[in-house]
Amino acid sequence: MKTTGTKTAFTTVLLLLLIFVTYAVYAAPPENQSHFFKSRYLISIFNFFIGLELTPEQQNALQELLTGTHSELKPLLEDMHALRTEMYELVLAEEIDTVLAEKQIQDLASLKSDMTTIVLKAQLEGARILTPEQRETILTQEVAWKQRFLYWRTVVSKLFFN
Numbered sequence: 794m795k796t797t798g799t800k801t802a803f804t805t806v807l808l809l810l811l812i813f814v815t816y817a818v819y820a821a822p823p824e825n826q827s828h829f830f831k832s833r834y835l836i837s838i839f840n841f842f843i844g845l846e847l848t849p850e851q852q853n854a855l856q857e858l859l860t861g862t863h864s865e866l867k868p869l870l871e872d873m874h875a876l877r878t879e880m881y882e883l884v885l886a887e888e889i890d891t892v893l894a895e896k897q898i899q900d901l902a903s904l905k906s907d908m909t910t911i912v913l914k915a916q917l918e919g920a921r922i923l924t925p926e927q928r929e930t931i932l933t934q935e936v937a938w939k940q941r942f943l944y945w946r947t948v949v950s951k952l953f954f955n
């Protein structure tokens with residue numbers, strides 16, 4: 794009786810494994826499908842950063858910088874969301890209070906300015922963590938990405954707007 798249970802369990806596990814493997818092959822993305830572009834794009838970004846050959850110290854410093862920047866931005870983003878919600882309600886109200894709208898516009902502009910300052914300071918600190926060779930690699934890659942973007946923008950504009 795015990796061997797029958799073991800055989801049944803083994804067969805069940807084997808069949809489940811076969812089903813999972815079959816489903817994984819079936820669900821795998823087909824070759825060269827445009828809707829799978831995003832995952833390949835992320836992989837190319839990861840490969841780019843792997844190609845920078847960051848030292849463990851640089852990785853830790855960049856991770857700390859990212860975490861610190863995120864913690865600085867999070868409350869500002871929450872405030873921004875709340876102000877935008879208030880602004881939409883104000884603008885869509887029956888009677889628009891222009892004085893209050895001006896104040897909210899100033900508050901939103903101030904928040905955006907603060908957020909921009911935090912991000913630019915983080916970029917500066919991140920650049921200081923990298924070596925000159927790594928920064929040069931980033932600049933070279935940025936130029937290549939911009940050229941590729943401009944090429945495709947030109948192609949699309951010629952196709953649809955000429």
